[in-house]
Amino acid sequence: MEEPALFGVYDGNRIICDRLIEMFSLDVAEPSATQLPDRLAAAVQALTGLLPDARQEQAFKVGEHFDFRTSAAFWQERFIPALQRILQRPDAMFLGDPWAVVADLFDPVPDQWGLRGDLFLWLEMRHSLSHTALPATTEALAGIVQGAYAAITGTKLVARQDTWVPHLAHGGMSSGMMSGEFWCRRAIPMLQQRLAWLRESWRFPA
Structure with missing residues (x-):
């Protein structure tokens, strides 16, 4: 969505939004503008267990020791109305090709990190x-x-250089620190392997 102010830097709602994008990217047919808000509400409930029109929050983890939260109020009162405003614009359109993007390679998250800022x-x-x-x-x-x-x-x-990024510091030891060793020796090779597997699966469909 083109409303980045909806999300903060340490925001469980943005993580759920990424999951929603993944879910809807699997659609063979493009959903209509009238269908999408109801389908989105159902998808949020499926992902989070949050009931529509309920004042609920849900906690979840992205990696060990990293807790995030999302709320029903955010989706019902902010996200879906923002989506409806976009869909009502005369130039509104859904994303087309390519259907697979680099972000798809980032799931699932690694089971270990170098420093706390790497997540x-x-x-x-x-x-x-x-x-x-x-x-x-x-x-x-x-x-x-x-x-x-x-x-x-x-x-x-x-590889042998760690980096501190203030806006990625959210508390704890090594907060905001990125490990060059982790990205060079583990993260990038992992992403490359996933790309190779994906392209191999395209060559030999089941």
Whole structure:
């Protein structure tokens, strides 16, 4: 959605929004503007267990020791009305091709992190690459991730260099610190492997 003010930097609602994008990207047919709000409300309930029109909150984890929250009020009172405003514009349209983007490779999250800031960089990078088409090669993917790292942190990615990013500091030891070793030795190779698996599955459909 084109309303970034809806989300904060440490926001469970944005994580649920990413999941919704993944769910609706599987649609073979484009949903109509009149159907989408009701379908979205049902999808939020399926993902979170939150009932429509109820003052409920739901806590969930993204990796060990990282707690996030989402609320029914946000979806009913802010997100869905914002979506309806966009759909009412004469130039409103849904995203078309490509249907697979770099952000798709960021799920699931790793089971281990280098430093505490790496999770938040992972989430922000996934969000920023949600409209970036999958590249043809794993080498090109590494370049995309390195570029996103530099754009978000303001520092070139170097294996033996850790980086501190103030807006990704949310408390705890090593808060806001990114591990260059983690991104070079674990995260990027993991993403490259997922890209290779995905492209191999396209070559040999079941």
